Amino acid sequence: MDLNVAGALLIEQIHQTSVLEWTAVAFGVSQVLLARKNNILLYPTGIISVCCASILLFPIRAYVETLLQGYYLLMSIYGAGQLTAAPGKNGLPGPLLV
Numbered sequence: 001m002d003l004n005v006a007g008a009l010l011i012e013q014i015h016q017t018s019v020l021e022w023t024a025v026a027f028g029v030s031q032v033l034l035a036r037k038n039n040i041l042l043y044p045t046g047i048i049s050v051c052c053a054s055i056l057l058f059p060i061r062a063y064v065e066t067l068l069q070g071y072y073l074l075m076s077i078y079g080a081g082q083l084t085a086a087p088g089k090n091g092l093p094g095p096l097l098v
Helices: 003-016 017-035 042-060 062-082
Strands: none
Touching: 017 042, 042 062
16 A cells, blocks of 8 residues: 555544544543552543543444443442542542642
């Protein structure tokens, strides 16, 4: 494939990507970067990313992937609850700081 053709195809695909898809990707990348820094804001960004991905996946009948996103959503809610609980209540040292 010619490099010019590949570049034109890439530009065309970028233009065809919806705002919801860009939002899901941006929040997904943000979640990973925040998790690396051990920042509690990873949970809300993860929840937004998962919700956007589920909205995109369900209409195309990607049901198993949508269920997996639901699992990620539940684990994000559970993790946020565990980290924001009172110190000593769940065996963790206390809430993380932003």
